[in-house]
Amino acid sequence: MFRSRMATFGVAALVLTACGGGNTAAPQKKTELTLYNDKGAWTKFFDEMGALSKQSIGLGMKPTGYTDSAQYQAFIKASFRTNVKPDLFTWQTGGMLEEIVKQKQVADTTAVWQEAIKAGDLLQDLAPYYTIGGKQYCVPMNVAYWGMFYNKKIFDKYGLKPPQTWDDLIKAADTLKQNGVKAFYHTSVLFSFVWFEQLMAGTDPDLYDRLSTGKAKYTDPGVVQVMEKWKQLIDAGYFINPGDKTDPGDVLKNGKAAMVSFGTWFNTSMTQRDMKPGTDYDFFVIPNVNASLPKTSMIFESGPLCSLTKAADPDASMKYLKWWTTAEAQEKWASSRGDVSANPKVTIKDEALGAVTKDAGSGKYRLVNRYFEATPPAILTAALDGFSKFVTEPGTYKEVLDTIQKSADEYWSTHQ
């Protein structure tokens, strides 16, 4: 009996030892870091950055890309409680960054920011997106300005020019419609919020900001009017079917829709499809719906690259983040993807995107935080479901707004 019990305890001890781990692991000296990200499609570009960093600072980097952001976020959150911690990882600014910073595990990058701002590698304007409680966390993995990518050949064919006003845009959509071409792309999956944020920001950006902070309600007349406007556009037949699962890059390339609204990172999709800027496609800033606004509203987003205080080699992770902000790293990161950069020293190859970046940096636009980052995660989930329902059944807009507001009420009742 005693022996059998000992055998049982022995096996149990072995299993528990294997499952456990202990928190006494000494910091390692790493020569290659693992960068976890939810941008699986960008693995090639991350790999190129890894090769460059190895050459420049003797620190390699291997990406581990997820394509399902829910799984990715669950993994990162779980890593806070285990010893399997990423050396570097991508995240989102706004409520999601605040949420993980509260856990006191995200490495403070204030020194990196100060140095980079001093060296002209980062702009002070960007710091607020990364500042929580007076300190900076993470560095910009990317920045993106949102506008409209359009199929240049289709525009040329029907004599269309990039619109200067909202009415011009609608006229262009009408011309396309008369010629049997769908003007706009939209989708019921994930990016269902795009037209909501665009119409809100272009109609009443203050209301949009108040909505993000719980100071306005989704049922307020201003928001209802925006939904009605959106419904009018859908009812007018300007959009492709939201259930179309064609990749938006192919939608634009094949001319299934003449215009696709996304962030400047969408340029990477164009690059991957060998499309030439200025010939095959181009980009314009979407005019405001409300012409009386003093500045054109432009959706802006910045995605962070972070490290943890308890990473295997915190110094190496911090060294990497510091390098990431430099002009050398950013030149490669932006040019390989054909995207813009957070580093103002970087020359943007694409003419249209270069101009937008320059204008945005000079204060020409009112930058509006992207809905994904601006909205607390709990409300965002309900909103994405709601907009997904709306784009397939536009008549349900009031019901959709009520449902989102219910989530917002629940959230703000404990988070004001």
Next chain:
Amino acid sequence: MLGRFRHGYVAPAAILVALLLYAPFVWTAYLSLTRYDGLEPPVWVGLANFGKLFSDPALLTSTRNTLIWVAGTMVLPVGLGLLVAVLSYDIKGGAWYRVPFMLPYALSGAGLAMVWSPVLSHDGIANLLLGVDTAFLQEAPHNTLAMLLVWTWQQLGVNTLLFVVGLQSIPKEPIEAARLDGASGWRLFRHVIWPLMRPLTAVVVGLALVASLKTFDIVWVLTQGGPGRNSETLAVTMYKETFVASEYGYGSAVAVLLTVVTGLASYLYLRRQVR
């Protein structure tokens, strides 16, 4: 001698089962009584999650869709499986007729959905071939029915195979005796073959019942439970609340509900069958 060590022999398996099945279940049951975002420590809220769950309109949709999945599974993969088995089991070369039905079973649920996604999407092959403009995956409950057909495409073969095994294992004597007494066709099947197949039918239906109650992968890959939440099943609701909305406590409450429903349905069904 063997008796003295019997606990030691079963210990590895028992520990693994306890660690990998019972412990997570107990933990999930505990989380269902808390508010937990996956980061801050869980906060005890008692039955609040269940109160919210039963007043959530999304639960009604998930339950409706899950019931469609259960009923549809009984009629299509199981019912058709039986039909194909009966029609093919005693004809020459019957095995070859069954091969095409078996092949899709090699696909995983997610792989299956990936294969059917370009067929059922709005710009897909189905609309092209049928010359229609139907939103197969958008309007409820059509989207659930469309996914049920995909599920049937995959599951039909294995159910057919199981029924064929059942048919082949039936003793020949009662059937011969029934035939001598003049029974044939539907009467022979209804009164002799079907009752003899009952033990196997109980297994096939029991497995299909559980599988349909926990339907997740096909729905997640094809529609992610949408548009809106109109094609969610209970398992998809559980996943979305837990991992997308980071409401681990509420998601756990859905998991507990799903476990209770599955356990209860299986128990009631099997108790009736083995009586």
